Amino acid sequence: MTHDTLSEAGALTVNTLSEALPFIQRYDKKTIVIKYGGHAMADISLAKGFARDVVLLKHMGVNPVIVHGGGPQIGDALKRLNVTSKFEDGLRVTDAATMEIVEMVLSGSINKTIVRAINMAGGNAVGLSGADSNLILAEKATKTRKDPDSNIEKILDLGFVGEPKHVDPTILETLASQNTDFIPVVAPVGFGLEGESYNINADTAAGAIASALKAERLLLLTDVKGVLDSDKNLIRELDQEMATQLILSGAISGGMIPKIETALTAVKNGVKASVILDGRTPHALLTELFTDHGAGTLIS
């Protein structure tokens, strides 16, 4: 690189930093809940980049709360143990033996891998699951499906799949209020009233936590650019009406449906806005929060 191109690059960086000022002011001391999915953490360099970005956010005055998934990693562990696993409407049917493994993987290995990565990047992460400090009280998920032949609504028994019934955010608020540098990292495992554990979809857990905290943003990191229309173009902004139309037309399907529903519900429950964005893009979090153009689909 010549001296000129180097100084041009330097000027560009400084301009970008300077343009970030209004965004840094907007998010100062604000809570941002980030759902970090299992696919996004599989790539080591992306995972390191994610940890650095979270630490940078904290240094910039933001209060990031991480809620992680781990679907692919649970799948690998179950395969190694010869336990078969199936999904109904995007949720893993979870019997008692599967639940034990789900909890080991989510609250154990994955949670601690993320905690270590953030700490290695210079942060001070604290790993929690929904059982810690009564964070996520869950109850058995009640899902139904219409039988196509008889048109009768059937109840699906998903075992220990749970839905958040009550989130007590005291521990997260306490960590944030002490002016410490703690970064909470939450595994989506809820506790039941009988002492049982529940496997909660990580998007759902992140949405419930964001709602309880009245977060400024719920960022759902996934493995596509954002919500795409029927021509596969990125939709920059989406509201309830558009989402309903796109679901009815079939342009939005599969795992994207519960993700959008979570994003919309969070907004209805007091989260300022939700964003679905690409966790495969380096620095997706920083681009979303600190640039004019953002990164994915804003849902408000």
Ligand SMILES: Nc1ncnc2c1ncn2[C@@H]1O[C@H](COP(=O)(O)OP(=O)(O)O)[C@@H](O)[C@H]1O
């Ligand atoms: N309109 C759409 N826009 C983007 N993705 C969509 C759309 N419709 C369906 N999808 C699917 O939804 C997936 C994201 O949901 P999911 O696999 O549950 O994500 P994650 O594992 O990150 O939680 C995408 O990889 C894509 O295959």
Ligand SMILES: CC(=O)N[C@@H](CCC(=O)OP(=O)(O)O)C(=O)O
């Ligand atoms: C009930 C249910 O399906 N739970 C999920 C929890 C993990 C998760 O949601 O992880 P991702 O975000 O990486 O997909 C599961 O068992 O896979």
